Amino acid sequence: MKCVWVVPKGQLEPVVLPCDLVQQDDDVQSEAAVITHLKPSPPLPTLEGKSLLTSELTDQQIVTRRQLIAGTVQLSIGISLKRSAPTCNRCGNQDKEQFAMFDCYWCGRNECLYCRSCIMMGKVTTCTPLVHIPITEPFPKTRLNWHGLLTDAQKRASNQMVEILQHRTDNELLVWAVCGAGKTEMLFPLIIEAIDQKKTLLIATPRTDVVLELIPRIRQAFPNLRSIALYGGSEERFQSAPLVISTTHQTRRYFQYFDVVIIDEIDAFPYHYDKSLRFAVNKAAKPSAKFYYLSATPPQSLIKKLKTNNQIAMINRRYHGFPLPVPSLKWIGDWRSYVERGKLPPKLKAWMNRQERESDRQLLIFVPSINVSERLESIIARKDIICVHSQHAKRKEIVEAFRHKQYHCLITTTILERGVTFPSVDVFILGAENDVFTIAALVQIAGRAGRSLEDPKGDVLFLHDGTTIAMKQAVKQIKRMNER
């Protein structure tokens, strides 16, 4: 798409317009060129909404000449070059390796760059403009209502969150809550207050499963509030609402839009590592936005940063008041060689039999890799035992079926490590010595057990071939939480 600098009739300031929107009496200031060469100034900080590709615009979002001239919609550069170092202005990618050059028919140059980092969301090239569109939200007219109850600990943390929104000058709060503390419910008063103040909310979480679990709970609690779920393949991907629950990847489509940003599992993969995701969340938030970080195992750097200013809310009891189940470490020898030979490790078999005999709960078995999960499923070959992992086509359905007790046992990789709740399960970790099971991961996995009031207990076994420091630290951390 070629654009041009134009001073529209009766106006003083020049604007960038797509060539096909230029009219006869416009004062054309430049040659028709691709957007990168026109160098429009970055969008005004007051312009709220989404940044989309022209190909993503829906029928309701048709960009008109009037909007562009008035400045309520702006075109900006998709990929900007500073001394030949490219930056993708949608995802923030600056890694040269993640850009590729191609012979582009659109701009007719054979050195048009495109960003490979966010290509799955539509291609951003040097010659594609990003369209910044404002969105007006359908806020509910009356104050929201919620009739649930919070425990004292939850209430204290929840008040702290609301307080920041109301009048404190701080704009960050770490909510450090043990697994199963009832984090979702604690957010409800904050949601009510924010919506009352006509503020937009984003709940960003690293995992699709968590989005899928949160959205029905929130819709049930607030039937009057329009909320949408964004994840790869979600049908609501191009819509917007006052409350958005999104995977961190999908926040890339927003631009300075949210007043309140709640980031779930701040310590979790991939949020912790991926710089571009941090860019995405920061870009999606308004400069004045309040940030809330939720975690059961926050990284030390964050604790240090927020400790001095009393910006940590601590909840060390589960909502039902029972202590966290303490994992026990069991050595099961060289389990991997058994699995590789297509055999069930005898000690694992013994523990599984015992679990089935002595407990009424379902069983979650965490394994270190997709490969092991599939192997194990085919070795056991029982109809009520199934595996699930990130590459699994029916991932959504299987987790749902397990929740409805259609399976006795679910073999999973770390994708179910956090955020998901099953009312009554025992938890095994096969190969707990593996590097993927960090302290945080182990604490989170142990936290899957004993989450409901009806069944506040549950066995957690770390089945290993050699104890690791992470395992010992995880047990220590859980015990310490229980003592407070």
Add this chain to the structure above:
Amino acid sequence: MRDEQLLYCQKPIDEQLSWDTLLRREYRRFCYACSQQMIWINALHCSRCYRPQADSSVCLDCVRWEKSTYWSNKLSRNVSLLSYNNWAQDFVARFKFRRDVVLAKAFEQELKRMYARNFNQHLIVPIPLSEKRMIERGFNQSEVIARCIRTNITDVLIRVIHEEKTSKKLRWQRVAGRSRPFEVTDRKSVMLKNVVLVDDIYTTGATVRKAATVLLEAGATSVSSMTLFRS
């Protein structure tokens, strides 16, 4: 510093340093999981169109093509690199529809080798896109693949009729039509030359045969085709 990444799945190259690393570096463009799913067509296939099958006789599809008086002897033969399975579908989706153009480079060596072995000295002619599709997509996938083989290609075909995507048509719709969507712009350049057409996928062979028809009429001695995938 960031680890070097594999071109397609963008996983870090995390192999242990070994003799293999030094000697076979060029082969490491796909991760283990990918290479497990890729099916290279090398052993048994139809001798005429590279359709993967149990023996190397001429397959039923080719027999049917050659029975027709109109279509027989249009295409000398087709050569393909990989079988078009689920993995290939995902690859094509990302390459063609997500428009991750650079992915063609992943097969550069194999394409060059395949060309040298089968069609050395042939003119390379990519299957063109219509103007409308070109605007929509921004690049011609066949041309990108062709330029992997050699930068000097003979881009003499144009597509004059804009048709429905062949991937959305049924076999009988593809085969029955005798439409002439292609034209040769520079007849001299193909006169008395052996030509190899380049495309991304060979499914029924209708597209390449239609292109071959006009090339033969323009005076080409023979027309063959090579594609990345064969379904």
